[in-house]
Amino acid sequence: MNQAFRDLFGAKVAGAVASAKALGQVDHSGLKGALREVLVRSLLRPFLPPSIGVGHGIVISAYDDQSTEQDIVIFNRASLPCILIDEESGLFPLESTLFTIEVKSRLNATELEKTHEKAARLEKLRHTPGETTPEHVIPCLFAFETDLVQKTDLHRYQELIGTSDPSIREICVVGQGRWFWTPQGWHHTPPTDTYSEVAGLIDGISSVYERVQATRSRPLLLNYVD
Structure with missing residues (x-):
């Protein structure tokens, strides 16, 4: 552990949380959404390599499928170009x-x-064929706070989906914890006063993106335009 790094990271998250709570008092959903997205991107971008981009918009496939609008899209700049x-x-x-x-x-x-419905729709997008089975986009949910007191949002999500595999693969709620899904089940990072749950989300993205990208084909741009 590096004390200075930990303290600076904690201060950055605490500032974002305080700003989000203040924005929650603004009676304009579009403004709140846009500003909250900027806050989260400000936590992600400094900890991701330059080859990984962070944007906002719609995920599309070469088969003319598309997702709903996504608050945050994390993408590989070295793969197919995005239309911004x-x-x-x-x-x-x-x-x-x-x-x-x-x-x-x-x-x-x-x-x-x-959020579950948006993730389920995203799951239906079809990849172009490749040498290996592609690992799909990993849908995540980030919340600055929750209305729950007696149980966790993981419990609420499990009640929602029953015995089905989750469409949301990672849930991070500040002050409550972080959960991520693997074929072995859910794994938990408990909350701390230094926001280990948020650090876990960022670390998870940083450590997994290369694995995900390695399973992907790299189709020609013509697959998307012709």
């Missing part, structure tokens, strides 16, 4: 997209169900 409307927003080819993150200021049952 501005510096961050646009269309992201499926083969380039590694993670998506839905951002909530305060998570509740309705927002959790909407």
Whole structure:
């Protein structure tokens, strides 16, 4: 552990959480959403390598499929080019997209169900054929706080999906914990006063993206335009 690094990271997350709570008092959903996305990107971008981009928009496939609008899209800059409307927003080819993150200021049952439905639709996008079976985009959910007191959002999600495999593969709720799914089941990072749950999310993305990208084909641009 490096004390200075830990303290600076904790201060950065604490500032983002405080800003998100203040934004929660603003009665304008579009403004709240845009600003919360910027806050989360400010936590992600400094800890990801330059080859990994962070944007906002829609994931598309070569088969004319598309996702719903995604709050955060984490993509590989070295793969197929993305079509950006501005510096961050646009269309992201499926083969380039590694993670998506839905951002909530305060998570509740309705927002959790909407996020699950968006992740389930994303799962249906079809990859172009390759030498190996491609690992799909990993949908994540990040919330600055939750309306739950007696149980966790993982329990709420398990109640929602029953015995089905989850469409949301990672859940991080500040102050509650982080859960990520593998074929062996759910794994938990408990919350700490230095925000280990948030550090776990960032570390998970940093340590997994190369594995995901290695399973992907690299189709020709013509697959998307012709």
